[in-house]
Amino acid sequence: MFAFILAAVLAQSPVAPAEPSPPPAPGAPEAPPPTVPLGALPxxxxxxxxxxxxxxxxxxxxxxxxxxxxxxxxxxxxxxxxxxxxxxxxxxxxxxxxxxxxxxxxxxxxxxxxxxxxxxxxxxxxxxxxxxxxxxxxxxxxxxxxxxxxxxxxxxxxxxxxxxxxxxxxxxxxxxxxxxxxxxxxxxxxxxxxxxxxxxxxxxxxxxxxxxxxxxxxxxxxxxxxxxxxxxxxxxxxxGAQALLDTVRAQLLDNQQRVTERLLGEPVPRQALGSYRVPGRWGSFLKCWGDTPHDPEVPYTVTNYQCSSEEDIFVSSRHRTGVVAFLHQHATSQKLGALRFASLYSALYSQDPDAVEATRQDVTNYRCQSEFVDVAGLPVRAALCMRAYRKFPGLYDLVLRAATLNASTSGVDTSLTLAGFTADNGRELARRYLEALSWTK
Structure with missing residues (x-):
């Protein structure tokens, strides 16, 4: 208020410019710093x-x-x-x-x-x-x-x-x-x-x-x-208690539909990985990393490329959902023969991907279907596994495992994990993901 009054007075009354203050005498105490109005302080x-x-x-x-x-x-x-x-x-x-x-x-x-x-x-x-x-x-x-x-x-x-x-x-x-x-x-x-x-x-x-x-x-x-x-x-x-569970279920269903539409609304980008092309950063919310461990004693090389959503949805202290993640492993060897490489490759395929946290009280056991498929001329072994949510009917965790079979000493093993999706949306996302695999030779 003081500042506004002063500004008004200055606007109405011309004032001659003030002469500069003389410097303080030697040894004189310094003038205290100007005070700041209380209203201007945090x-x-x-x-x-x-x-x-x-x-x-x-x-x-x-x-x-x-x-x-x-x-x-x-x-x-x-x-x-x-x-x-x-x-x-x-x-x-x-x-x-x-x-x-x-x-x-x-x-x-x-x-x-x-x-x-x-x-x-x-x-x-x-x-x-x-x-x-x-x-x-x-x-x-x-x-x-x-x-x-x-x-x-x-x-x-x-x-x-x-x-x-x-x-x-x-x-x-x-x-x-x-x-x-x-x-x-x-x-x-x-x-x-x-x-x-x-x-x-x-x-x-x-x-x-x-x-x-x-x-x-x-x-x-x-x-x-x-x-x-x-x-x-x-x-x-x-x-009641059931109505609150129904609310949670409806919100999870709406969320997975939003994520599904977001992913299906854009083409799956393809990332070069050795002599293959694999699904890349499929959505701006995914964070991706790559690495190739170097060990001169190992007669093969496995390059990893993985992407995941860094956030999830907390359902309970032992159950998380709302996750999108995938991992590619490109294996190749110039030293192993076809039989020894096939053993290595089979071991990679048999490894389970990191599971989304849940207990037997939250989800059923996985049920899987496995088959050999042709992806635009690329032979692939694929398995699709799903487990149902016990308290939220219609929601599932889905894992797609796939491995290319076109070469004797190289290949890509890949997995896609989706947590908290409907069966139809999960299958459609898995199909689009699989279709992004290709061989560049």
Missing amino acids: PATHELFQRIEGQVAQVRIIERRSGTRSSIGSAFFVSAAGHAVTNYHVISDVVIHPEDYKAELVLKGAGEPVPVRLVDVDVVHDLAVIQTATPVQSFFVLEDREPPQGARLFAMGNPRDLGTTIVEGTYNGFIHDALYERLHFSGAINPGMSGGPTLTGEGRVVGVNVATMGNQVGFLVPVKHARELLARALEAKDR
Whole structure:
């Protein structure tokens, strides 16, 4: 206000230019630096913390039989009616095994933990809304736009059961070429802070704490997804355990359809690998690497080329999904004869690719079909294996294994892994993948 008044006075009254101040006399004390108006300073972290500490709570997942905690996380209030946002992975046990687990909140100043009900979930973006039985006096506002790059932000939560903590950091925008949207936050998000808010100095939420890679590299769920979930939760009626499982299933089905359409909407790029061409980076969200181990004692060479989506979807502590990955192994030898190379090549083909995490409670055993196929004149041995999701009918994990058979001392062994796809979409993606194999000689 002072600056505006001064500007107005200067605009109305001409003032003669001021003469330069004389230099200070030798030995005289230096003039103090000019003061900065309080409103121009960034908010003090302790002031922000004291103002909003009560709006952040610890989430406890209780194992019903023992009555003790099985895991902890964080949550923050977003409505006067007691709605709070947290991560799906924090409360996943309540969704998958409601007969064994329940959730409660530990509030500042409350003597006993407060029971909560699970209102709605967004498994793809790792979010959930829970609600207390009683209203709350204060809650957070969800920001409606992203902060500028480099903005100073504050993450809150309950790291390692040490109590509510605030951490300063920097906003670094969206992760480029990610399959599932995440924000990069340069700050210490530690275990137990999952589900807590990251906010501006004004106390407006811009993201939800979700993961860390350590060394001040943290990740947030963009606040727009929390706004969308909250809007649904405010309209939601009480739903039983099966209804929540049905919600998760519908979201997984929608997600795999989105990924399928994205992959089928562009041609499969081809990557040179020895005398073959193989599927390359099939989608900007895939990260690819290559390597050739060098060992002079080994009479053959195996060059690896692999691509995978670096993100997945957390269904439970023992079940992940939403994965796209493939591996090519080009084997060749100038020293082994055809019979010895065939033994090596068969051993490569018999190796199982890295499996997507799941247990027998989550999925059935793989069922496989194997046959010899002709890919545009290239003879290939192929096997297609699928396992079904037990709690989410219509979803499968699929593994395609294939090996070229056109040469006696060289070949490509390849595998494609798709987690959480329908049978039809998985087969179509496997077909397109296989069609991208070719021999350049």
